[in-house]
Amino acid sequence: MHPKDLAALQDDLFSTWEGAVAFRLFADQDIPTLTVPEQIAARLGDRILGGQMAPGERIGEQELADEFSVSRGPIREALRILEREGLVTILARRGAIVTELSATELSELLDIRAGLFEVVVRKLAASQHPELLPMLRAGVARLQTLAPHPEAGDAYAETTYRLLILCARMTGNRRLQRMLTALSLQTLRYSKLGLASIERRQRSAVLWAQATEALETGDVERLVSLTRQRIDESAAEAVRLLAASAPRSRP
Incomplete structure (x- = not known):
């Protein structure tokens, strides 16, 4: 279609x-009031929920840092937010992946x-x-x-x-x-x-x-x-x- x-x-x-109804994480908050990691988490969450990032897909910290023009610190914090929400799994010594169904x-x-x-x-x-x-x-x-x-x-x-x-x-x-x-x-x-x-x-x-x-x-x-x-x-x-x-x- x-x-x-x-x-x-x-x-x-x-x-x-x-x-x-805002279709994203932190839907009850205005975007300008979100921290940088929260804004990044909301963007990544949209991609996961929309299917642009598949279950099991590896999430590259450096690639995201380059995309969002930030250091890896805010990316790691954003990934921890997404882990708390059940959308990302952080594996020891392997990094983050989109949570499997x-x-x-x-x-x-x-x-x-x-x-x-x-x-x-x-x-x-x-x-x-x-x-x-x-x-x-x-x-x-x-x-x-x-x-x-x-x-x-x-x-x-x-x-x-x-x-x-x-x-x-x-x-x-x-x-x-x-x-x-x-x-x-x-x-x-x-x-x-x-x-x-x-x-x-x-x-x-x-x-x-x-x-x-x-x-x-x-x-x-x-x-x-x-x-x-x-x-x-x-x-x-x-x-x-x-x-x-x-x-x-x-x-």
Whole structure:
């Protein structure tokens, strides 16, 4: 799909809300207030989350120092930030690599994220933020538009990310928002994997629509159940694909 065609698909009502979600590390801070290492970490994080840097890829400190016109000190600090966020692994005597995708890590991350998002869902159901349902309806319409297009997998996953963060913001709990944002960034690469197929995206869009309907009717337990089901199904697909791509050991 041509980038212009994808942009046209995304030119919808959801654009009213999504501009409030910065798709990067330190999304709750203004770029001018970030330190140099934080700015570099944000740039590198964008590349990792966007797929420009592949899992297992070596990260050269000197190459980055040359690119950003800094010494290796700020680069090392930026890499430590990314290690803390789970996007980079620093190996003794070998340097830094982009963190490999792992079924075990995915399971651990999603257990925590699902629990946090259940807190979000219950808070939202109780508060009924006036913009919540319009935002969800617009987001679901975006997902339904993107789901059947073969090359819209990343855009679909990024839209679900923004929906999650917008929901967290509407609870008014900033600590909850920060925790969910960090976990969602760490799981985004897995989400893109689990939503790579048209079939999976269409199934996900159905569950998002059903969850929105449950919220409208006040059926909180069904809303919580559908949310967990959506997360679990995407995780299961990501695990399946990770297992299929893993090198087989010889007998």
